[in-house]
Amino acid sequence: xxxxxxxxxQFYELGPVRRLxxxxxxxxxxxxxxxxxxxxxxxxxxxxxxxxxxxxxxEPLPLGAVLPSPVEMNVAQPDAVRSALRRVFSQVHGHxxxxxxLVPDLVVxxxxxxxxxxxxxxxxxxxxxxxxxKKSVPFDVDETVVSWMRQVGKDGNLEIVTAVARxxxxxxxxxxxxxxxxxxxxxxxxxxxxxxxIDESDATLLVRMSGKTLTTVIVRGGNLCVYRSTDMPSESAxxxxxxxxxxxxxxxxxxxxxxGGAVDRVRLSGLGAREEIFRRALSEELKCPVxxxxxxxxxxxxxxxxxxxxxxxxxxxxxWMMNGGS
Numbered sequence: 001x002x003x004x005x006x007x008x009x010q011f012y013e014l015g016p017v018r019r020l021x022x023x024x025x026x027x028x029x030x031x032x033x034x035x036x037x038x039x040x041x042x043x044x045x046x047x048x049x050x051x052x053x054x055x056x057x058x059e060p061l062p063l064g065a066v067l068p069s070p071v072e073m074n075v076a077q078p079d080a081v082r083s084a085l086r087r088v089f090s091q092v093h094g095h096x097x098x099x100x101x102l103v104p105d106l107v108v109x110x111x112x113x114x115x116x117x118x119x120x121x122x123x124x125x126x127x128x129x130x131x132x133x134k135k136s137v138p139f140d141v142d143e144t145v146v147s148w149m150r151q152v153g154k155d156g157n158l159e160i161v162t163a164v165a166r167x168x169x170x171x172x173x174x175x176x177x178x179x180x181x182x183x184x185x186x187x188x189x190x191x192x193x194x195x196x197x198i199d200e201s202d203a204t205l206l207v208r209m210s211g212k213t214l215t216t217v218i219v220r221g222g223n224l225c226v227y228r229s230t231d232m233p234s235e236s237a238x239x240x241x242x243x244x245x246x247x248x249x250x251x252x253x254x255x256x257x258x259x260g261g262a263v264d265r266v267r268l269s270g271l272g273a274r275e276e277i278f279r280r281a282l283s284e285e286l287k288c289p290v291x292x293x294x295x296x297x298x299x300x301x302x303x304x305x306x307x308x309x310x311x312x313x314x315x316x317x318x319x320w321m322m323n324g325g326s
Contacts, residue, residue, distance in 0.1 A: 030185050032092065032099040033320045034085070036173055037190065038066045038211035041084040043092040043099075044309065044317040051321055053305030057091035058314065059084040068104035068213060068231075070165065071138050075172045082176055095182035100193075102316050103173050105208075105215045105229040108165045108189035109137055112224060115158045118150070129162055139166050145187070151223050154259055161224050163192065191215045191229075194269070194319035197310075199298040202264035203255065206293065207248060207282070208315075209236045209270035214244065216251045218263065225259060226251045236271045241281035252286065262288065269293040270313045298322065 034043045044056040061084055065077040075081055089095050113132055119125045129148060130141040137144070141164070148162045165187075174184050191208055198204050198219050206217040212235050218226035230247050232239060252263055265288055271278050275292065283290040293299070294310040299318070302310075306318050 029323070030098045030100050032094050032097070033102065033193075033317050034088070034095075034099050034177065034182075035102040035190055035314070035316055036066060036081065036085070036176065037061075037104055038068050038213070041081065041088050042314055042317060043088045043095075044314070044321070045092050045094055046321045052303055053309070055092045056305075056309060056314070056317070057088040058312070059087045066104070068106035068211070070106055070109055070169070073172065074104070074107065074169055075176060078176060082179055085176060086180055089180060089182070095177075095180065098183045098185045099177070100186040100188060100320060101173060101177055101184050102188055102190045102193050102320070103165075103170070104210065105189045105191050105213050106231060107169055107173075108163050108192070110189075110192070110224075110227040110229075111136060111162045111164070112227065113160045113162055114153065115160050117158065118160055129160065133162065133164055137164060143167050145170055153223075159223075161227075163189070188320075190316035191217060191227075193316040193323075194293070195219065195224075196319045196322040197293055197296055197299055197315055198267060199296060203259070203261060205248070205252065205263045205266045205286075207244070207266060207268050207271075207278075208293075209239075210313075211235060214247055216248055218251060218255045220259065226255050236274055236278075239274075241278055244278060245281060245285055248282075262286075264288060266290040267293040267296055269315050272313070 031048055032043065032045045040058055040060050042058040045054045047054050062077060062080050065080045067074055067076050118128060126146060129146055133141050143166060144164050145167050146162065146164045148160050151159050151161055153159045170187055177184055190210060198206060201221050203218060203220040208215045212232045213229055214232050215229045216226065228251055232243065256262060263286060266282050266286060268275055268279060279290045293315055294307065299307060299310055309318050
């Protein structure tokens with residue numbers, strides 16, 4: 001997602017898109033990526049030649065500094081967020097040359113919409129998408145930033161994966177960065193940035209926590225089958241396994257009904273010291289292998305710096321690099 005029309009223009013020059021990676025590849029790819037979450041601000045700069053990690057930094061945020069929401073004001077303590085970002089930029093240089101900005105998942109709503117057909121021209125497709133989204137989003141669709149990709153559904157039908165956010169909320173995050181003389185090239189939600197870490201061809205369920213936000217994704221063969229983000233009652237350190245299961249089950253049931261099969265594996269991210277507890281609960285209920293996102297095949301080939309970021313729950317920074325972000 002970007003606040004300028006360049007993404008949709010570049011995307012449609014690609015023609016039909018059948019893999020999620022190509023959606024992200026259609027974007028400009030600055031080597032510097034910044035993640036503003038509810039709990040921290042982080043940044044990483046990747047080498048332009050071999051994608052190696054050149055520098056990174058993480059700074060915690062005070063409780064309540066960022067309150068992710070698709071509707072209401074997000075940046076409740078702008079001075080605190082700017083101060084944290086300034087400290088990050090003092091360790092990771094190059095922000096004046098452009099960067100990609102990752103925002104919390106709750107900010108960006110993602111829909112998988114069936115279509116009989118959609119014009120290739122962005123200026124013709126956008127009004128149709130906004131019309132379809134009118135009853136699905138809790139804000140005026142004419143005041144939104146919209147990005148989309150095509151994919152082929154289970155029965156060969158056309159599906160449009162659509163990401164939408166309120167323009168005024170995206171601007172909150174951009175203004176924090178711009179106040180420090182940084183230039184934002186692309187804006188994307190953190191889980192969408194992390195998807196390249198999933199490379200299995202079978203059905204993979206990603207269970208990802210960031211602060212109190214649980215994002216549940218099911219990917220199969222490059223298709224996005226399910227995507228939902230939920231504001232949970234607590235962070236993973238206090239969250240009961242059953243509460244997490246209760247939120248995941250509807251997504252799994254929908255996938256089973258729609259695709260006629262079970263989930264083949266589960267990947268976990270952001271569950272911290274209690275990951276093993278959630279791993280056992282999911283394994284028992286879903287009867288399939290459950291492991292950390294860092295244990296996927298693609299991350300195993302990364303250098304030690306990138307793998308270290310994964311173990312610090314900074315997977316979105318690494319996922320951006322893996323889509324050509326360097």
